[in-house]
Amino acid sequence: xxxxxxxxxxxxxxxxxxxxxxxxxxxxxxxxxxxxxxxxxxxxxxxxxxxxxxxxxxxxxxxxxxxxxxxxxxxxxxxxxxxxxxxxxxxxxxxxxxxxxxxxxxxxxxxxxxxxxxxxxx
Amino acid sequence: xxxxxxxxxxxxxxxxxxxxxxxxxxxxxxxxxxxxxxxxxxxxxxxxxxxxxxxxxxxxxxxxxxxxxxxxxxxxxxxxxxxxxxxxxxxxxxxxxxxxxxxxxxxxxxxxxxxxxxxxxx
DNA sequence: CCGTATCCTAAGTGATACTG
DNA sequence: CAGTATCACTTAGGATACGG
Numbered sequence: 427x428x429x430x431x432x433x434x435x436x437x438x439x440x441x442x443x444x445x446x447x448x449x450x451x452x453x454x455x456x457x458x459x460x461x462x463x464x465x466x467x468x469x470x471x472x473x474x475x476x477x478x479x480x481x482x483x484x485x486x487x488x489x490x491x492x493x494x495x496x497x498x499x500x501x502x503x504x505x506x507x508x509x510x511x512x513x514x515x516x517x518x519x520x521x522x523x524x525x526x527x528x529x530x531x532x533x534x535x536x537x538x539x540x541x542x543x544x545x546x547x548x
Numbered sequence: 549x550x551x552x553x554x555x556x557x558x559x560x561x562x563x564x565x566x567x568x569x570x571x572x573x574x575x576x577x578x579x580x581x582x583x584x585x586x587x588x589x590x591x592x593x594x595x596x597x598x599x600x601x602x603x604x605x606x607x608x609x610x611x612x613x614x615x616x617x618x619x620x621x622x623x624x625x626x627x628x629x630x631x632x633x634x635x636x637x638x639x640x641x642x643x644x645x646x647x648x649x650x651x652x653x654x655x656x657x658x659x660x661x662x663x664x665x666x667x668x669x670x
Numbered sequence: 671c672c673g674t675a676t677c678c679t680a681a682g683t684g685a686t687a688c689t690g
Numbered sequence: 691c692a693g694t695a696t697c698a699c700t701t702a703g704g705a706t707a708c709g710g
Contacts, residue, residue, distance in 0.1 A: 445663065446581075449656035450649075454576010456703070459568075472672050483704055488673065498666025509671045510710090519662050526652040530575065531568035533648045538567040540641050544620025578683075594692050605684055610693065631691045632690090 452497065453527060457482055457490045462516065462524055465500060469515035499523055574619065575649060579604055579612045584638065584646055587622060591637035621645055 452458050457479070464470065464478055476487055491514060494500045499520035505511040516524070534541075574580050579601070586592065586600055598609050613636060616622045621642035627633040638646070656663075 445660040446653035446656040448663070449652065450581055451576050451578075453652065454573045459572055476672095481704095484673070485675095485705085486703065489703090496667055496669075497663055498669075510673095512672065519659060519666070522659070523655060526648065526655045527572075529651055530571060530648040533645065534568040534571035537641060537644070541567065541570070541619055544641070545618055547618075547620075598692095603684095606693070607685090607695095608683065611683095626692095632693095634692065 449523075452493070453530070455490070455493075457486055458494060459527055459531075461487075461490055461494065462499065462520060462527070465514060465516045465520070466524055469513045471514070472512055475514065494520070571645075574615070575652070577612070577615075579608055580616060581649055581653070583609075583612055583616065584621065584642060584649070587636060587638045587642070588646055591635045593636070594634055597636065616642070 460479055460482075461475060464475065470478070472484075472487070472491075475491075476482060476484055479487075491500065491502070495502050497519075498517055501513075501515050501517050503513045503515070505513065582601055582604075583597060586597065592600070594606075594609070594613075597613075598604060598606055601609075613622065613624070617624050619641075620639055623635075623637050623639050625635045625637070627635065
């Protein structure tokens with residue numbers, strides 16, 4: 427079983443046109459999954475997110491949030507209050523996206539020892 | 549359901565130490581998943597793989613194969629024949645890895661229209 | 671509080687040519 | 691057939707400072 431036969435680009439010409447490729451590369455960037463995972467716990471403001479992730483610069487936070495918003499995975503709602511407040515939250519699409527992503531993360535955890543053993547080999 | 553609570557790095561300090569991060573980045577690189585998907589159909593030689601994927605240079609093929617082998621996802625067996633033959637094939641770990649990866653690819657295909665719609669928005 | 675602008679470095683990728 | 695070496699280019703990512 428689990429012979430999921432999704433037609434991954436064999437002899438593909440345009441890698442940008444492959445829907446899977448853009449998704450996979452988003453997963454591979456440094457902060458997207460981290461941010462999505464945090465937003466899975468609720469909505470957060472910009473600085474809250476910044477403080478929640480060690481090593482994350484505001485520059486990359488902005489860029490990542492914009493990218494996730496552009497893909498429709500998160501929403502950005504501005505509350506014109508004083509001080510200003512901007513809430514980031516997962517969309518339905520973002521929540522559904524998190525499922526296969528977390529499955530992959532779970533695989534990583536489950537096979538961590540296998541990976542470490544393989545990498546330790548010369 | 550689907551409340552997979554894998555503890556993704558909140559306030560994580562060392563991203564390299566996170567087992568999920570290295571896996572996600574491997575998924576995000578340009579050729580790993582493509583090669584793994586091809587090897588899912590059987591074992592292949594170096595040039596066979598090279599010819600199977602349009603746009604893939606031998607340089608990147610080598611590098612990707614070495615990385616996948618180092619992670620224990622594929623095996624490399626040398627047949628000292630004339631001409632020389634090297635077979636690349638999925639390991640058991642590689643096959644199990646492909647499951648969550650393909651699930652992610654399937655998500656991408658299923659939500660392709662959502663993504664395109666979101667990206668089309670200004 | 672919520673960003674943007676600028677500059678810089680490191681890493682990923684590709685073209686091309688060469689080797690056992 | 692199965693690679694490696696070199697170079698050049700592009701992009702991701704971080705430091706720092708400034709703006710609404």
